[in-house]
Every structure is written in C-alpha cells, then in structure tokens.
Amino acid sequence: MILWFTILQLVVAIAAGLLAVILGLAGRRPSDLTVGSLMLVELLLIAQVVIAIVAPLAGNPPTGSLLEFWVYLVSAVLLPVAGVAWALIERSRWSTVIMGVVALSIAVMVWRMQIIWTVQVA
Amino acid sequence: MTTPVAPSADTAAPVAAKRMTGIGRVLVIVYAVMALGATGRSFVQIVERFDHAPLAFSLSAASALVYILATLALIFSRREAWYRIAWVAIVFELVGVLAIGTVSLVLPELFPEATVWSGFGIGYVFIPLVLPFLGLWWLFTHRTRVAAKTGSAE
Numbered sequence: 001m002i003l004w005f006t007i008l009q010l011v012v013a014i015a016a017g018l019l020a021v022i023l024g025l026a027g028r029r030p031s032d033l034t035v036g037s038l039m040l041v042e043l044l045l046i047a048q049v050v051i052a053i054v055a056p057l058a059g060n061p062p063t064g065s066l067l068e069f070w071v072y073l074v075s076a077v078l079l080p081v082a083g084v085a086w087a088l089i090e091r092s093r094w095s096t097v098i099m100g101v102v103a104l105s106i107a108v109m110v111w112r113m114q115i116i117w118t119v120q121v122a
Numbered sequence: 123m124t125t126p127v128a129p130s131a132d133t134a135a136p137v138a139a140k141r142m143t144g145i146g147r148v149l150v151i152v153y154a155v156m157a158l159g160a161t162g163r164s165f166v167q168i169v170e171r172f173d174h175a176p177l178a179f180s181l182s183a184a185s186a187l188v189y190i191l192a193t194l195a196l197i198f199s200r201r202e203a204w205y206r207i208a209w210v211a212i213v214f215e216l217v218g219v220l221a222i223g224t225v226s227l228v229l230p231e232l233f234p235e236a237t238v239w240s241g242f243g244i245g246y247v248f249i250p251l252v253l254p255f256l257g258l259w260w261l262f263t264h265r266t267r268v269a270a271k272t273g274s275a276e
Contacts, residue, residue: 094148095147
C-alpha cells in the first residue's frame, strides 16, 4: 500500500460517508451526488487493487498476512456495488443513509488494510 | 420542511409494509457488514493458524455465523418463525459479546488473539456491543405488527 493513497481513500470515503448519512437523515433520496461520491470511492478501491498487485513487484511487499489483506480488499470492492444497487432498487432516504454506512465501513477497512500491510504487532 | 422527503416507508401503503422498512434497513446493513467482516476475519484466522488459538478462532467463527443468521432473521422478521430466530440470534449475540468481553479481560491467556467480541468489541469501535441492543429494541418495537399479522391469519 502507498501511504498517501491510503490517506486519500480515507478522506474521500469518510467525506462521502458523512455526506450521505447527513443527507439521508435530512430526508434526501439517493442523488447523483451521493451515488457519484460512492462511485468515486469504488474507483479508488479499484486503483487500490491495481496498486496491491503491482506494489510487491516494485519492492513494496506487505509485512502482514496477504490473505487477510485480500479478504478485506475484495469485501471493500464489493460493498459500494451492493450499496448503489440497493439505492437504485429502493429509492428512499434510508438508502442514502445505507450508502453512507457503506462508505464509512470502507474507511475502516482501508485503515485495517494499511495496518496489515505495514505494521505488525507480534 | 421543504426537503423532498420520500413517501415515508414507515407510514406508507401496504405495498411498502411488506418489506423491511425505514431504519430497520439500516440496521440490517450494519448487521450484514458485521457478518461480512466477522466471516472474513474468522476465515483467515482458521485457514492460516487455527492451532495458534483454537478457542478464540472457533468463537470468531461462531460469532460470524450468529451475525449471518441475525442478518437473515431481521430481513425476514415479519414471519413468525424468523422473528423468533432473530430474538434467539440477537440474545446469543448479546450474551456472547458480554461474556467474551469479560473473559477476554479477566483471563486474557485464553485469548492469545482477538475475536470480534474481545474487549467488548473494542477492535470494531464497540459496534458489536451496541448492535444487539439496537437489534432487540427494533424487534421489541416491531412485535405488535407480527402479532397482529399472525392473529389475523388464524
């Protein structure tokens, strides 16, 4: 993992998450803005997949469990797809909140991934 | 209020009432994310190093199953049977997080590695501790609807 890219992902995911939770609680249905910000989170995650494949070859190997790392990454990539699918099927304010919850859980997972890659508390 | 409020699912027509409505859906999603996280984690723990902490990892797997069961039971909780399963799963979850949380602090040597419920779910920002209370609250407040439904069916 690359630290600045992790931080970028955290900032985007937390911002998208807070935005969607606030708009959802304010009664907004899923909009281009909220769906779009979740898609941005997804794009960054796909870039992260590429980075995770290339980085070990470029001399930046993970120090922790690669299996655990990929379980997190694959789950994280699937979450926004599920969230947006839900938002398209069920166009209510709660779908907006759900997209926010999804984005916030991705922030937690990205942080966990960074820790698995770099810090080992043995 | 001028914001375009969705036709509130809580009060809307019977069409909407057939599905899980309102904040219950958010609860289901949080349960689903926990189920995903706990399943992924226990899968990794058991595949990589089960011998290292068999008790902790078995409990991880058990908690993952409980989260999956609770997620499904909440989704289908309008049916009497699933509603009961939801109660059982969430009460088990509550007992689990309290018991394991306590034991992991009192007898840490039993848990050389963390489970979802260690330290009352501290590794998951205490969501595992809060979630069963929310789940029980939701089940409790939605009891009448199920009772009315089964009453009319008889």
